[in-house]
Amino acid sequence: MKSAVLLKELGKCAVFRARTVAELTGASPAYARLVLQRLAKAGQVLRIGRDAYTVHRDAFLVASRMAWPSYISVWSALRYHNLTEQVPHAVWVVTARKRRAEVRFADTLIMFIRTKPRLLFGYGKVDYRGFEVFMADPEKAVIDSLLFRRVSVSEMFGILKANIRTLNVGRLVGYAVKTGNGALIRRLGYMLDRLGRDTHRRLKKYVYPTPVALDYSLPAGGPVNGKWKVRENVRL
Numbered sequence: 001m002k003s004a005v006l007l008k009e010l011g012k013c014a015v016f017r018a019r020t021v022a023e024l025t026g027a028s029p030a031y032a033r034l035v036l037q038r039l040a041k042a043g044q045v046l047r048i049g050r051d052a053y054t055v056h057r058d059a060f061l062v063a064s065r066m067a068w069p070s071y072i073s074v075w076s077a078l079r080y081h082n083l084t085e086q087v088p089h090a091v092w093v094v095t096a097r098k099r100r101a102e103v104r105f106a107d108t109l110i111m112f113i114r115t116k117p118r119l120l121f122g123y124g125k126v127d128y129r130g131f132e133v134f135m136a137d138p139e140k141a142v143i144d145s146l147l148f149r150r151v152s153v154s155e156m157f158g159i160l161k162a163n164i165r166t167l168n169v170g171r172l173v174g175y176a177v178k179t180g181n182g183a184l185i186r187r188l189g190y191m192l193d194r195l196g197r198d199t200h201r202r203l204k205k206y207v208y209p210t211p212v213a214l215d216y217s218l219p220a221g222g223p224v225n226g227k228w229k230v231r232e233n234v235r236l
Helices: 003-010 018-025 029-041 059-065 074-080 138-147 153-163 169-179 182-194 200-206
Strands: 046-049 052-054 070-072 090-095 102-105 108-114 123-128 131-136
Touching (some): 059 090, 059 102, 059 108
Parallel strands (some): 070 131
Antiparallel strands (some): 070 090, 102 108
């Protein structure tokens, strides 16, 4: 099979392996690996991992395939779901696999957030330019942003305020509880309270006496909100 024809066929896959080349060409696995090495050296395919290649130069497309299991979240998912107009400077990926915190792919930075396997929930496959990628749902993107502290509380409050009518508040609260993170639960409860969504009855057992700073990116000063035991170190 000619290289041009092979590359066209490989372009139908977001990511492919040596066995894909072997199946398309009828070549042996060893020869298929040699073909990929030559194509990679010529810059016609890009290697993204061990026996994993792509012809696409779109980091968003391949990011959630660089580690397994993993999914796109935080700013990248917030933008995908139109919860923010801010264009992320990187593609953010949550994974349970140990790997480098960041890689550069086709001039785009891919940032990996490593977490415990039990926190890999609230995501699924979505369509992206005719391909499937693993993406956090809107509510999990919000929870991840707070849990991994990649979005300030002030910014997240603005996002919640702008999208409170479309976000599923019950799912937000359920996801927060599922993380088991008391500080996150109280911060979310406080912000939802400010937006007219009182979830205190459901969350009060997670409200402990010791106050937690509302915004984790700022010094822990200011008055304490008695209902949520949150130190109001930022004005929302």
